[in-house]
Amino acid sequence: MNAIDTSILDTLTRIVGPSGILGGADMTPYLVDWRNLYSDGRALAVVRPGSTQELSDCVKACVAAGVPMVPQGGNTSMVAGATPDASGRAVVISTQRMNRIREIDTLDMTMVAEAGVILKTAQDVAREAGALFPLSLGAEGSATIGGVLSTNAGGNTTVRYGNARELMLGLEAVMPDGTIWNGLRRLRKDNTGYALRHLLVGAEGTLGFITAAALRLFPLPREEAVALCALRDEDAALSLFRRFRDRDESAVRAFEYMSAGSMHLVLDNVPGATLPLAERAGHYVLVDLASSRPQAGLRELLEEVLAEAMEEGEVLDAALAESGAQRAAIWRLREEHPEGQKLAGASVKSDVSVPVSKVPEMIRRSSEALRKLIPGSRPVPFGHIGDGNIHMNLAQPPDMDAAAFLARSHDIMDTVNEVVRDYGGSFSAEHGIGRIKTDMMEDWRGGAELAAMQAIKAALDPKGLFNPGKVLP
Amino acid sequence: MNAIDTSILDTLTRIVGPSGILGGADMTPYLVDWRNLYSDGRALAVVRPGSTQELSDCVKACVAAGVPMVPQGGNTSMVAGATPDASGRAVVISTQRMNRIREIDTLDMTMVAEAGVILKTAQDVAREAGALFPLSLGAEGSATIGGVLSTNAGGNTTVRYGNARELMLGLEAVMPDGTIWNGLRRLRKDNTGYALRHLLVGAEGTLGFITAAALRLFPLPREEAVALCALRDEDAALSLFRRFRDRDESAVRAFEYMSAGSMHLVLDNVPGATLPLAERAGHYVLVDLASSRPQAGLRELLEEVLAEAMEEGEVLDAALAESGAQRAAIWRLREEHPEGQKLAGASVKSDVSVPVSKVPEMIRRSSEALRKLIPGSRPVPFGHIGDGNIHMNLAQPPDMDAAAFLARSHDIMDTVNEVVRDYGGSFSAEHGIGRIKTDMMEDWRGGAELAAMQAIKAALDPKGLFNPGKVLP
Structure with missing residues (x-):
C-alpha cells in the first residue's frame, strides 16, 4: 500500500x-x-x-x-x-448504515427510503402502514432499495406493477464529482428537463450513487387467487396468459412458467416439495390474481378461465389454493427452482427476454440447440412468461464432470442468445450487465447506442472512478 | 441568405x-x-x-x-x-411524411408507429385491431407520436396508464451526429446499459430526433362508468379520489377536478354546454371508471362510493351517465375548459404539480395569492387531481384591459410557482420547458441536476444544433 x-x-x-x-x-x-x-x-x-x-x-x-x-x-x-x-x-x-425510511405517506401513496433499506423491510413498513410496495424477488431479504434501483430489478410482479423503474418517483444521489443531487420529488408528473432519475436507474452505479428514493405505493390486495396448472405445451402457457390478460389485465399479479425439466428437479431434490396435482406434466404455470377490490370475484374468474382452457385442451389439470398456506406452498414450488437446479449439480443460468408472443418458440428452439450442443444436458427453463422473460437455464448431464460442463458456460449462453437475437430479444432482461456481460455490449448494443452511453459516461464521470469495469466494455 | x-x-x-x-x-x-x-x-x-x-x-x-x-x-x-x-x-x-404504423401485434400488445403518426390515428388503429392505446389529451387530433414522446405528454389517463414514457417500450432515433439508433425493442424487460430511450423521452428533441416508437397496448375496456359530481370543497375531491383508489385503484381511468370558476365559464360561454345537475356548486369532479373485465360491476362501485361520500357530506349531488352519449356530454364539459376560459377574455395558464395530498391547500393558497396580486381576477383551476397536476389558470378581471393583464403573466406564474415550491412541487408537470420556461431551470433545477443535464447535452450534441434554445437555459 x-x-x-x-x-x-x-x-x-x-x-x-x-x-x-x-x-x-x-x-x-x-x-x-x-x-x-x-x-x-x-x-x-x-x-x-x-x-x-x-x-x-x-x-x-x-x-x-x-x-x-x-x-x-x-x-x-x-x-x-x-x-x-x-x-x-x-x-x-x-450503504449498510444508510437504512432509514425517511417518510411514508399513504395519502400520497409514497415512501422515501434510503439506499441501504432492505427490500423486505420496505415491503414490511409499507404493509404496516396499510399499503403495498409491490417489488418482489428472490433476494428480497438481502437486496437493498439502492441496489434494486441501480439494477432496475424486475421479479415476479413486473407484469402488474412494472420493474423497479416504474415504482420510482424521485431520487437523491451523489454524483461522480461528489455533489449531492436532491431529486426526491414525490410527483406523478414532472416534465422539467432530462430524466436524470431514469438515467441513474439501471446504470449500476456507474453514473452516480443513489442514496435515497421516493417510491410509489399501492393499495393492499383484499382478494387473492392462486393456481398451479399443468399444461399441454408452451403455447398453452402463452394462450392461458392471454385469456387472463384479456379478461382482466389489472388482476394478473404474476404469471410464471415452469418447464417439466425445472419443476421435476425441485420435486426430486428439494425436501418437502410436493406437487399438488395428480400427475406430473410437461409444462406448468403459476397463476396469481389479486385485487384491492373487496368481492372482486377472482376465484370465479380463475375457475371460469381455467374451465375454458381445459375445454380447449390447453390446461390438463389445475390445483386452486384454498388457503393462504396453500398459496404459499404453490409459490414455494416456484421459488425453489434455483435451489432445485443447484441440488442437481452444476447449471448455467441465463436471463433473456423476447416479445411475449415469441416465448414458446424461443424455449423450444433454445432447448433443442442446447441439447445438441451438450448431449445429455437438461434444459430447465422457467420464469416470467407474462413479461417475455425466461431464465433459459441448463443443468449438466448427470454423468458429466461439473467443471467440464461449466467450462462450456460461454458456449451455452451464446447458444441461447443467438436464438433470442432472432426474435429481437435481449441478452439481459432483469439482471443487468455487471462485470460478466460487458463483453457482449459491443455486439448487442454497438453503434449509435453504445456510443451515446460512452459519451454520457465520459461526461458525467470523466475520471471513470464510479464502478469501473461494469456495464460498459 | x-x-x-x-x-x-x-x-x-x-x-x-x-x-x-x-x-x-x-x-x-x-x-x-x-x-x-x-x-x-x-x-x-x-x-x-x-x-x-x-x-x-x-x-x-x-x-x-x-x-x-x-x-x-x-x-x-x-x-x-x-x-x-x-x-x-x-x-x-x-415528421409529417413519416406517418406509417409499421406493425401492430395484439398478442404482444405492442405497436410500432413512426414519429409523424397522429395520436388520434394511433388510438384508432389500435382500437380497430381490438386493443387500447390509452394516451389521451386535448390536442390528440394534431399531436404526433414523436411529439408526445419527446415531451412525455400526460393527459387524462395518466392516473391509470402513466405518461407517454410509461407507454413506450423502445425507440428509433436519429442521434445528433446523424447516426440512426435502432432501439425499437418490443420488450417488457431489457436491462442492457443506460436507458437511452428514457433520456430521449421528455428531452424535447434536444438530444436526438425520435423517428419511431414501440408502444404498449392494453385490452379495450368492456365496461365504463362516468359521473359528474358536485362537491363541498377541494378536500372532498381528494377524499373522493382516495375512496375510489382504495376500493379499486385499477378501475380509475380518469379523475378530473374542476373549480366553479372554471366550470361556470364553460357553462356561461360555450354554446350548448349544460350542467347535468340541479344546482351549480363550488367544486366538481369527473369520475371515469373502466375495466376490461365483463361484468366488472363498475356502476355498483360508483353508486356505493358516491353514497358513502354523500353521507359524509363530501359529495352534494352527482349525475351518473346512463349512455355513451351522456358519458360524452360529461367529458365534453371537462374538455371545454380551455375554450370556456378563452371565450371569457385573456387568461394565463399554468401547469403545476404537487404531491396529491397537497392539492387542496395548493389550490386555496394559490387562488388567494392570485386574487391579492390582481384584484378582480378569477382563479380558474382544473385538472388531473389524481396525479397532483392542476392547471392553476387565472382569468382576467372582466373590466381590465387584456394586454395589461397579460403583461402580468410572469408575476402570475411566479405567484403560483412560489406556492407550489413550498409543497415540493413542479413548475411544469406535463407541458415541459420548451422556449418559455428555460429561464426557470436555473432556479428550480440548478446545481447538480442542471449541471448533469448540461454535461449530457454537451456530450451528445456538442455543436448545440438540436432544437437550440429549448429546455436548457
Whole structure:
C-alpha cells in the first residue's frame, strides 16, 4: 500500500469514523459476488457512510485521490455488478448504515427510503402502514432499495406493477464529482428537463450513487387467487396468459412458467416439495390474481378461465389454493427452482427476454440447440412468461464432470442468445450487465447506442472512478 | 441568405425531393407556435423527410453545414418547444411524411408507429385491431407520436396508464451526429446499459430526433362508468379520489377536478354546454371508471362510493351517465375548459404539480395569492387531481384591459410557482420547458441536476444544433 492509499484511508476514516470503515478479513463478505463467479476481488477498504453528506464527502475525497469506488447494497448481484476487481485499488462504498425510511405517506401513496433499506423491510413498513410496495424477488431479504434501483430489478410482479423503474418517483444521489443531487420529488408528473432519475436507474452505479428514493405505493390486495396448472405445451402457457390478460389485465399479479425439466428437479431434490396435482406434466404455470377490490370475484374468474382452457385442451389439470398456506406452498414450488437446479449439480443460468408472443418458440428452439450442443444436458427453463422473460437455464448431464460442463458456460449462453437475437430479444432482461456481460455490449448494443452511453459516461464521470469495469466494455 | 445557406438547401432538396421541402409563405404554419406566444419565428426551410434514412441524411448535412435543426410533429407544444427562433438560421424538420404504423401485434400488445403518426390515428388503429392505446389529451387530433414522446405528454389517463414514457417500450432515433439508433425493442424487460430511450423521452428533441416508437397496448375496456359530481370543497375531491383508489385503484381511468370558476365559464360561454345537475356548486369532479373485465360491476362501485361520500357530506349531488352519449356530454364539459376560459377574455395558464395530498391547500393558497396580486381576477383551476397536476389558470378581471393583464403573466406564474415550491412541487408537470420556461431551470433545477443535464447535452450534441434554445437555459 503506497503513500496515497494510506492518506485516503485516513481521510475516509475521519469522515465515517473508525466503526464506519472495514479492512483485512472483515472485508471478505464484501469482496465476493453473490454467485461466487469471481474470487479475485480486492479493495483498499470497505467504507460505510452513515449519511448522504458523509457519502458525498467520501466521494469527494476519493475523486481527489483518484481512487475508484464500487457501490454496494446487499451484494446480491447476479452479474457481479457490486464487487471490486482484482487490482485492490478501489474502495467499496456500502450503504449498510444508510437504512432509514425517511417518510411514508399513504395519502400520497409514497415512501422515501434510503439506499441501504432492505427490500423486505420496505415491503414490511409499507404493509404496516396499510399499503403495498409491490417489488418482489428472490433476494428480497438481502437486496437493498439502492441496489434494486441501480439494477432496475424486475421479479415476479413486473407484469402488474412494472420493474423497479416504474415504482420510482424521485431520487437523491451523489454524483461522480461528489455533489449531492436532491431529486426526491414525490410527483406523478414532472416534465422539467432530462430524466436524470431514469438515467441513474439501471446504470449500476456507474453514473452516480443513489442514496435515497421516493417510491410509489399501492393499495393492499383484499382478494387473492392462486393456481398451479399443468399444461399441454408452451403455447398453452402463452394462450392461458392471454385469456387472463384479456379478461382482466389489472388482476394478473404474476404469471410464471415452469418447464417439466425445472419443476421435476425441485420435486426430486428439494425436501418437502410436493406437487399438488395428480400427475406430473410437461409444462406448468403459476397463476396469481389479486385485487384491492373487496368481492372482486377472482376465484370465479380463475375457475371460469381455467374451465375454458381445459375445454380447449390447453390446461390438463389445475390445483386452486384454498388457503393462504396453500398459496404459499404453490409459490414455494416456484421459488425453489434455483435451489432445485443447484441440488442437481452444476447449471448455467441465463436471463433473456423476447416479445411475449415469441416465448414458446424461443424455449423450444433454445432447448433443442442446447441439447445438441451438450448431449445429455437438461434444459430447465422457467420464469416470467407474462413479461417475455425466461431464465433459459441448463443443468449438466448427470454423468458429466461439473467443471467440464461449466467450462462450456460461454458456449451455452451464446447458444441461447443467438436464438433470442432472432426474435429481437435481449441478452439481459432483469439482471443487468455487471462485470460478466460487458463483453457482449459491443455486439448487442454497438453503434449509435453504445456510443451515446460512452459519451454520457465520459461526461458525467470523466475520471471513470464510479464502478469501473461494469456495464460498459 | 448567404452562400452556405443556399448550398444546404440544395443538399436538403436532393435528399427529400422538391415536394419534401417548403419555403416562403408555405412555412408560416410551421413557424408560429400553437399558443401564439411568439410571432418572431423564422427558418431557412421546412424539411419533411419521408423516411428515417432521409432524416438521418438531412441531419448529417445540417451538422456538416452547422445549421441548427428544430424537430416538429403536430406543432401543438404548449411551451413553444417545436418552433424556431427569430434568427432564421435553423431548418424545421417536420415528421409529417413519416406517418406509417409499421406493425401492430395484439398478442404482444405492442405497436410500432413512426414519429409523424397522429395520436388520434394511433388510438384508432389500435382500437380497430381490438386493443387500447390509452394516451389521451386535448390536442390528440394534431399531436404526433414523436411529439408526445419527446415531451412525455400526460393527459387524462395518466392516473391509470402513466405518461407517454410509461407507454413506450423502445425507440428509433436519429442521434445528433446523424447516426440512426435502432432501439425499437418490443420488450417488457431489457436491462442492457443506460436507458437511452428514457433520456430521449421528455428531452424535447434536444438530444436526438425520435423517428419511431414501440408502444404498449392494453385490452379495450368492456365496461365504463362516468359521473359528474358536485362537491363541498377541494378536500372532498381528494377524499373522493382516495375512496375510489382504495376500493379499486385499477378501475380509475380518469379523475378530473374542476373549480366553479372554471366550470361556470364553460357553462356561461360555450354554446350548448349544460350542467347535468340541479344546482351549480363550488367544486366538481369527473369520475371515469373502466375495466376490461365483463361484468366488472363498475356502476355498483360508483353508486356505493358516491353514497358513502354523500353521507359524509363530501359529495352534494352527482349525475351518473346512463349512455355513451351522456358519458360524452360529461367529458365534453371537462374538455371545454380551455375554450370556456378563452371565450371569457385573456387568461394565463399554468401547469403545476404537487404531491396529491397537497392539492387542496395548493389550490386555496394559490387562488388567494392570485386574487391579492390582481384584484378582480378569477382563479380558474382544473385538472388531473389524481396525479397532483392542476392547471392553476387565472382569468382576467372582466373590466381590465387584456394586454395589461397579460403583461402580468410572469408575476402570475411566479405567484403560483412560489406556492407550489413550498409543497415540493413542479413548475411544469406535463407541458415541459420548451422556449418559455428555460429561464426557470436555473432556479428550480440548478446545481447538480442542471449541471448533469448540461454535461449530457454537451456530450451528445456538442455543436448545440438540436432544437437550440429549448429546455436548457
